[in-house]
Amino acid sequence: MDQRIREHAETLVDWSARIEPGDDVVVSVAEGAHDLAVAVAEALGEREANVVTTYASDEVSRAYLRAHSGDFDEAPAHELALYENADSVLFLGGGRNTFATADVDGATRQAAARARQPIKEARMETDWVSTVHPTRSLAQQAGMSYESYQEFVYGAILRDWESLAEEMAELKSVLDAGSEVRLVTGDTDLRMSIEGRTAVNSAASVAYDSHNLPSGEVFTAPYDTEGEVVFDVPMTISGTRVRDVWFRFEDGRIVDFSAEAGEETLGDLLDTDEGARRLGELGIGMNRGIDRITDNILFDEKMGDTVHLAFGRAYDACLPDGESGNDSAVHVDLITDVSEDSRLEVDGEVVQRNGRFRWEAGFDTDG
């Protein structure tokens, strides 16, 4: 086995999920993630955790959803019981075709998501972590050779996470102390309240309320959003290419939208439920190990010089204890490039300009 796969598994199990002996772990394995599943099983065996391995096949999901009438039972008891009794869920992504579910009807997809909402909630109550195994399909999506893509993925994952966590703490302290964020680029001018919300230093570990490996972003849960935003980073959402999305917010709600590509898919997602029309997340990418857009949200949203917003569900970690943020069955991230002609302000003070933070060399104090 490629030694990098073992290191990936160990980083996932130890740094990210903090697995302890006796933990009840669900390992969800995508079609192309077999080799990582073997390495993760080895790491979990060594740590004497208990494992149920699920098969997260896009082709299996597609066949099921296309055959179903769309009248789904809410939260099947067996699946709910599995996650309610789990301590951790490790999602090993990495499929064989990023368009495997492209011909599943949007309404069916959302009906299934709504019916399975309590299961999603049970999973999110665990120490869950999402990661990805480099597959040829993902290399293709990224426009890269397989070997180069493997180098890219492990370059993003096998990092000094403790050191990155310290860098990100700086931005977290600014956001925690702030009340309003303003994002300005060529065609974006958006204001969001963050008063009372807590930013997450997303250092790829549940110990930091961070659930992605790789990570490297600071995010919070904004509300009362006003203004317009354009997302210029193209991506694939639910198997559909989405490009140049424009949103207009009034009173915290998306009241108008368009997209150069994927507008119908986007509309379906925004119609999932009322919460889908409001923001759930503002995230600021700080992982400069990720040096290019690869059309994979797990990586793209962490890239340095990008900012992303998600419509839909907010993460509880950003809310005061016991309070809930925006609720929805969906959480869809969209990304904008802030490397040029941009500024991010907190309470009127510029924190990042043209991709540089104010504590970094090269920050232009005058704009």
Next chain:
Amino acid sequence: MDQRIREHAETLVDWSARIEPGDDVVVSVAEGAHDLAVAVAEALGEREANVVTTYASDEVSRAYLRAHSGDFDEAPAHELALYENADSVLFLGGGRNTFATADVDGATRQAAARARQPIKEARMETDWVSTVHPTRSLAQQAGMSYESYQEFVYGAILRDWESLAEEMAELKSVLDAGSEVRLVTGDTDLRMSIEGRTAVNSAASVAYDSHNLPSGEVFTAPYDTEGEVVFDVPMTISGTRVRDVWFRFEDGRIVDFSAEAGEETLGDLLDTDEGARRLGELGIGMNRGIDRITDNILFDEKMGDTVHLAFGRAYDACLPDGESGNDSAVHVDLITDVSEDSRLEVDGEVVQRNGRFRWEAGFDTDG
């Protein structure tokens, strides 16, 4: 998709598992069974069942077991909850290497089986069915080309099960009325009590208390076994070749054994627990669609002109309501060829001689 895969899935879901709308189903997918999993998901979607798909990878299991200390937690809560809340479990076998777990220590294997016994029991409380998808690995094990092996598998599975069930009812009625079975071949002379036990007409459907697809055997749960038996059909057990096994029984217990190959593996299995030393099953193969030994127990034990015995756990279906038969964490089948120089007697009357049943043309009444 090969239309035979769809027919296989429909036979499994409708004839075998009798899935109804709203059933909570677990589908266990072996490494090579992806295509069947897709067809089964389609069939389950059409029938509006609820599905959790698990990944039954031998390589994942091997990595976990080899890394573990061997001190396993008993019945992890998340896995137990999954099966306790399931209506049906569909095991889709079909690996990529029949020796994938050959280098896992026998003691570790048995310790894991013991710790997971309550989970096995919960699974066996459901309407479970085991089937197999034809893979290149299984074709190799059978000594056959891939295409010929596919024909063999679908020939055994896509049958007129209702008609075979009627044929098998004849033997069931003889066994249900009988008290003692005697099996005699060249080097075997074994007596077993079956008084008070109920034979199962294993017609590949939970409606017949039959949990294998294909099936085509009649089996019961013998006890008070006395005598000697030789199993001359070679097979692979726990990744080890086993050949020419000899058992001597006294007072229902295996008191001596040997094997030309695989003796150590066999010894480990017999040492799992006290119940491993007693018989759990006597089965008589009646599926003449299975025309050769392919080193796969799911097929071999159903073959016409064979008789098999399993040491370890007995199936509750053979016991009076509320009573339990032999208990063990293992259930290991061994097969003997009865096509020549053999007879099977029930209460002194010959029921089968040299493979022919007494109601069949060609039965030699005089021996």
